[in-house]
Amino acid sequence: MPPRNFRNIVRRSEYTGPTVGVCRGYAKANLAIIPKEYAFDFLLFCNRNPRPCPVLDVTDPGSPHPPLLAPEADLRTDLPKYRIYKDGELVAEPTDITDYWRDDLVAFLLGCAGSFDWVLQASNVRYRLIGAYTTNIQCYPAGRFHGHMVVTCRLIKGAHDAVRAIQISSRHPMMHGPPVHIGDPGVIGINDIYQPEVFFHRPISLQEPDEIAMFWGCGITPQAVAIEAKVPFMITHCPGHMFITDLLSEELSVM
Amino acid sequence: MPPRNFRNIVRRSEYTGPTVGVCRGYAKANLAIIPKEYAFDFLLFCNRNPRPCPVLDVTDPGSPHPPLLAPEADLRTDLPKYRIYKDGELVAEPTDITDYWRDDLVAFLLGCAGSFDWVLQASNVRYRLIGAYTTNIQCYPAGRFHGHMVVTCRLIKGAHDAVRAIQISSRHPMMHGPPVHIGDPGVIGINDIYQPEVFFHRPISLQEPDEIAMFWGCGITPQAVAIEAKVPFMITHCPGHMFITDLLSEELSVM
Numbered sequence A, B: 001m002p003p004r005n006f007r008n009i010v011r012r013s014e015y016t017g018p019t020v021g022v023c024r025g026y027a028k029a030n031l032a033i034i035p036k037e038y039a040f041d042f043l044l045f046c047n048r049n050p051r052p053c054p055v056l057d058v059t060d061p062g063s064p065h066p067p068l069l070a071p072e073a074d075l076r077t078d079l080p081k082y083r084i085y086k087d088g089e090l091v092a093e094p095t096d097i098t099d100y101w102r103d104d105l106v107a108f109l110l111g112c113a114g115s116f117d118w119v120l121q122a123s124n125v126r127y128r129l130i131g132a133y134t135t136n137i138q139c140y141p142a143g144r145f146h147g148h149m150v151v152t153c154r155l156i157k158g159a160h161d162a163v164r165a166i167q168i169s170s171r172h173p174m175m176h177g178p179p180v181h182i183g184d185p186g187v188i189g190i191n192d193i194y195q196p197e198v199f200f201h202r203p204i205s206l207q208e209p210d211e212i213a214m215f216w217g218c219g220i221t222p223q224a225v226a227i228e229a230k231v232p233f234m235i236t237h238c239p240g241h242m243f244i245t246d247l248l249s250e251e252l253s254v255m
Helices: A002-011 A036-048 A113-124 A158-170 A220-228 B004-011 B034-046 B113-122 B156-169 B220-228
Strands: A028-034 A055-058 A082-086 A089-092 A105-110 A125-138 A146-159 A211-217 A233-237 A243-248 B027-034 B056-058 B082-086 B090-092 B104-110 B127-138 B148-157 B209-216 B235-239 B243-250
Touching: A002 A243, A028 A036, A028 A055, A028 A113, A028 A220, A036 A055, A036 B034, A055 B034, A082 B104, A089 B148, A089 B220, A105 B004, A105 B034, A113 A158, A113 B156, A146 A158, A146 B209, A158 A211, A220 A233, B027 B034, B027 B056, B027 B113, B027 B220, B034 B056, B034 B104, B034 B148, B056 B127, B127 B209, B148 B156, B156 B209, B220 B235
Parallel strands: none
Antiparallel strands: A028 A105, A028 A233, A028 A243, A055 A105, A082 A089, A082 A233, A125 A146, A146 A211, B027 B104, B027 B235, B027 B243, B056 B104, B082 B090, B082 B235, B127 B148, B148 B209
8 A cells, every 4th residue: 555545544543553564665754743942952862873863854843744755744643643741751642643733843753673674574584573672872962862772682593694684774774774783782781682671572482593683773762862851742653653654665775 | 194183283273275185084074063043954954955965973052072073173173274154254264263163053064075086086986076066956945944956076987987986975875975966967957067166177178978977966065055044153164174084984884
């Protein structure tokens, strides 16, 4: 289904579920909406930390239309579910944010690993996605935004596929790019990869001797940092309910 | 010479010439300094137009130290020559901007084709760099910043080298990335490639039948757009007098 058709169904509130499996091949994006007062620092934070926070598109203040990714989309209605935060506290989980919209809001669409997994699979890379973890890697701060990088862990089967995974992810800096770490999870402060903060797949069997642990920057990072910064008002997508863009993942690759 | 040593010589005002040929292999950066009031729109403009305006580093408001590229550098003293603009008018060309510095200034370091030419040459790509031109390609606007893209033209010798030039430049999105146009200059509004607005090399002999014209986004674009926007106060590097970073061009490549 073309992204526009899918978004129209969502806009009419006929679908409110997750977007993980929809519009195969099209790039998904994470959403973070904050007041313009905080937008420079947040954009700078993302620019300084492109692995967890690749900037795909930013709206003009007050505009709900992402000019680069899908100018006809309306970010107030075209995601199936949102989260509203006040002073860092989750206060609502609506399926439409028209009533929450303000003229000073700026929407950030950030790269999402959901698209990246399709790219790996399209190349028959064999791997197991486990989950997400907060590391001891300090992000470069910007203004009030600072915090540790969140990463995802994938166990890649064999050296050949591990090399392919690095090549393929390097072609996609807009979907977190190459891994930020390979090998020993302890080096980046992860004590137990079987105890992620967010599980993507379970149950997990133990790492095989020929599986290589690789860690990529995760799009949870910028939202976690913005919540931690207690921005007075913020809207995000509800986890798993990402925005579907008009661009194929391959249209965003660098080579 | 390591970049830090070169910058120290510049800082002591013992060198005020261009930086085109210095610190071979190290990435150079264009400089644009504007008040914080305009910084979000300008950063957004650069994010929306990464081919002419790749963002390498942005300082915290009031700080002259670029955290990612050279944290020990001081952008007030470490470039050989600057330009001061008031309301879009050039008013001074000092070799030091300490007296002009203000607590609300934000410095942008943007990718520069000077580094990219070394990368092409290191791969023995045969070409002639001609000059820079304003095209009919509209940049994506952001706030008060809007205008046409400026490009550079290179004549690449033969199809093999032309393909190599696209591969190599694609590896370097921080130095303008791949060409924005190939072939007929008229398509992007250039009437005569032998009449650039800025000449890099003369005299120029006519294009040979086996030479392919390629056009890359040019770092003149963001400065031209900021001048056009009549930002009340702005500082840039003087043309040819770019900042020398601590990073090799290859450290900024994506693959």
